[in-house]
Amino acid sequence: MEYRIAIVEDNATARTTLRGHLLPIGHLNVRSFASGVELKSALRKQHFELLLMDYHLGQGKSGVEWIHALREAGYIRPSTGIIFLTSDRSPQAIGRIMDLQPDILLIKPYTIASLTRQIRHYISYRHYADPILKEMDNKQRSNAISLLQKQVREGVPSRLVNDIRKLYARLLYENGEIQRAMNIYDEVLTRSDKVLWAQWGKIRCQYAAGKWPECQSELSTMVHSSLARDRAFEWLASLSFEKKSYGQVEDYLENIKFSELSLSATRMKSIAFQKQNKVVEAIDLFQKKRAMHRSAKDRFNDFTFELAEFYLLLAEESPTTNRRESLSQARKLVGIAGRNQGDRQMLQKRDYLLAFSAILEQDEDKAASLLDEDYMDNYLRTEPSLLVIAAKVHYGLGNEEKANALLLLARQKNEETQAITEQVSNSALIITSGKELGLNHEQAVALNETGTHMFVEKNFLGALKHFYDAFTLSADTAAFGLNLVQCMIEADTAVYRKFSVQSLLSCVAELELTQGNQQRLNQLTLLAQAAAEKKG
Template identity: 35%
Template sequence: MEKHKVNIAVVEDNGMARTNLRNHLLEMDFEGVHCFTHGRELRRDLKRRRYDLVLMDFHLGDNKNGVEVIQDLQKEGLLKYSTCLVFITSDRLPMIIGQIVDIHPDDLVIKPYTIKTLGRTIFNALNINRTLRPVLRNMDEGDFEEALHQLDIIEEKELLPKSRTNLTKLRARLLLKLKRFSEASELYKSVLEQSDKVIWAKWGLIHAQYLAGETDISESMLQDMLGAHLTNDKACEWLARIAIGKKQYSRAEEYMEQIKEGALSLAAAKLKAYLYQIQDKMDEAISLLERRREASRHVREKFAELSLELARCYLSLAESRAMNERDKPLQVARFLIGSAGRRFVDDNLELKRHYMNILAAILEGNLERAHELLQKEEMTDLQEADVSTMSDAIRAWLGVGDEKKAAQILFDCEEKLQHIEDLTEKTMSSMMINKSEESLGARRPRALKFNKEGLSLHGAQRFDEAVDYFYQAYILFPKESAFGLNLLQSMVEARIARHKNIRTLRLYNELGARDLSEGNRQRLQDISVKIEQDRDAYVDADAPPADEFGEVR
């Protein structure tokens, strides 16, 4: 290991501990050591620098804890699988250790530690990370199939004979990513056959069965974990998610009530409040969020997020009332939106606040103000936004009458949902997306509406404009070949190689592989003649090297 090439980020809020940790690392001959007091500083730095190792303290004073920081960074794609992660904590509570273990760190150091213990842990973690680099880098690229293949090679060569447990955990994670749930289940079962007390394997088996749709099996296993000090809260949260999936909201609420309020994670508190809301228990939702907000007053990021969750409740309350009865809830919502920004400033949080102010303007009937705010350049960049912000954006664009923009954001929401790791957040995000879909209406009627608009523009030979309407119809209802053919034809007539995530030649080949009617097959053949006449116009220069379009038939 070339220590001078290893970039290390140390996140520790205590100045003395931070200095000591940095000095220890320098004594170990590491040179690239960068220190941060909280997650926001690290987040800003990760946008311009890559780290090989992150040493993360759990408790970070008046800021989000280390687990929450890592979850946020992973959501934003700023922390890669290939980044080595070692946690440091003085807390030995099972609940805290469980939170840390759930995000799959490479190792954990318990304070107080000796320099020898710290060094041994860091060197071991970095060495394992280096050996697993072919696996981890493929995971970074989203190629989980190749990552599993590389893991097979490492195991066959017995390159990490002392790390069997780590390799088993990694294999199971990859199998889940690849949706090979039965294989993952068998792997977890094989671990439990050797010892039924391996808690990570139990949770893994529950997870695998849940993703496979075997919720009855998961539910049975979780019921056995209720009442136990180490597993009750997590089991209740799991059971609540399963109940929500079955739309048994009152039952889900009962499970969430069994978790002490102070033990609720931020995501779990939001989920519980949302459960109240969809059961028309707005007073209970507001009361819960107010208590959680007050309890988090000293933690700036949580205080800001809970202020906005509370503001969202008051906006919903205003929406349910007649126009002349909205003043009071809107006044409270505006106060909360303002208070979120006074103590804490962050790009994503600013976007949340902007969209909530737009919703408030719409509910006041001030559409001119809402339009004005929506025209700002930053309002269209939702790449790093979470689903709750995107849901607000859908309501905002619908509120000013731009159904096409709202539908595109909904599609992006559904794409983002696939990459959310935290299951509680994923459950709540899914509920929000379902509500947005209800607001926009069923998919096929919406697709038909967009297709009709596209046909009108196409008939007027406004091909560039028609493309986006046909695109909306196609992504809403891709099984309808006519929508795909309309999109392809407009892209060819507009001479464009790519529109958003649709590439002309790839779409042609995808449609060609379908079982088309005779009329549609002839239409595709006519389009292929135009493509062949000007093929270079449809080659996407930004397509990755591995992207093979094949030959136009």
């Protein structure tokens, strides 16, 4: 079987050399590209089973940033193999590459023998796991797990055991089987506690299971690792953000060198500033990041669009009569970032931001006219934050049904987002926007119903997540909070995400309660006390 491999390397001589090294290996159809932009254009037309990326791609986005962006936009399939090459031996660069869990990492200068050996190993793994990977690409995770379990029973070749174990843990996690995935990561770490992919896998499982104290403890250790330091601080900041401890968010992100602060971490820090009434500091942060990337068009445009969104947020929170300056700044920035754009995603972002500006100016005709292009209704690759803006635009034009659907799509897409800072920031935006538009309660009811079915089936972990999300979306609905308390008690879970049983009981007690809910609260309080006494 022949596999398609794309080389992405900005140096023409290095591209040619790499191609010459790959062709003799066999089983490879090799194409090469000078930039992430060229790769993205090619991915619109065809799929590659393997991407070979240089880390530094000139002055634009790094190879890591391109892989992240292409994954989030759905250009790269779950099965796509990733190879990274780099001459940068700094812990920050190696750590960011390892965060993506590449299949192969080669440090330049590499030997032809090492490149050949590693790629032949990947091809062997790819051939062995091909039926599983196809099911992954078709989003049939349960089928993929069944096929993998069958292969394990039949005996995995010793040379592929680590690859299959890593794939198995990933599939279990993505399928919501968090504890089983955690067991694999623990097993790997028992053999060696320095396996970075297993360390991060365990942390993701702890986070997904709502075990935030354990998660925070692991992260506090990982900040001392040069390979994991920046990402650990991003995670700690995200946990603080969810607890609305915005001062702590700022403090954690201050530990990351300014030049290394990612786009999503910059956005989170700006929101933390704004929540502390430090609007000037937030704007200054974006302006400094823009200035730093002025010679790199793609990064410069990303930060310019982000600053435009921030100005629109400020305008939205201001009285109608005080919006002019913020809206003027937002439109100016959108014009700069949207100039000479041929990418349909960027065009969609430009036009939705301009349409939202028109809505805030109460110019519905102008907003509606900006929605005429065919790309405006294609949300396949639209990021969650822009889906929220789109929901606000359609709500402002009187289409509540579409606004609700777009918010729901934003929630679903955000669940798949890999970067924790991006996921947490988006989640806060989705919840706040849904509340402003009066659309949260309907989604909360649906989540609560699903959680109730899971609770009856004793799928407590799934039920906890749904009850928590329902109560987060509709925090004045006591029944949702009571369901979460009951599930925590039944699951013997003293702390779930930001709530302890006691803090949640106190939170619900402050709400307006019906007689039935008050009786239920009293019963659950007694049950919680009995459970605590039994443990103590």
